[in-house]
Amino acid sequence: MENESEFTSGTPVRPVRPLIPAMWRGFRGRCPHCGEGKLFRAFVKVNDACPACGEDFHHHRADDLPAYLVVFIVGHIVVGAFMGVETIGDLALWQHLAIWVPLTIVACIALLQPVKGAVVGLQWALYMHGFGGHEDDIEHHPELETADGAAR
Secondary structure (H helix, E strand, C coil): CCCCCCCCCCCCCCCCCCHHHHHHHHHCCECCCCCCCECECCCCCECCECCCCCCECCCCCCCCHHHHHHHHHHHHHHHHHHHHHHHHCCCCHHHHHHHHHHHHHHHHHHHHHHHHHHHHHHHHHCCCCCCCCCCCCCCCCHHHECCCCCEC
């Protein structure tokens, strides 16, 4: 393939957007396009557009993926640390609860916004969910279609 930004489906050529820098900018809470404007207007509420460059964010679809990723990341860290502490010493149940429950809650809250920003950066870099300048095709389940092909 001569041009990395060319799509094989016959759609027009689009410039390649850098994936890792876009996700890093989102992780830092900045616009994945320019890296200057704020991505969030509240804890996990994404701005409708970048205040610096005007890139639209209103159509992003992060949905539940950031929460799933945070649970996956924090779960691995906390379970690994718990097993390490359990191997080294013998703590009572209340001590484990006093350590691991607050640590898990704080880690989840601390990672939720950065991970959501990285997911928005991923979607921007890959032209997903409206970031490519077109509306997403709504997929319908074949069993929900009527005889004439229309969705119910």
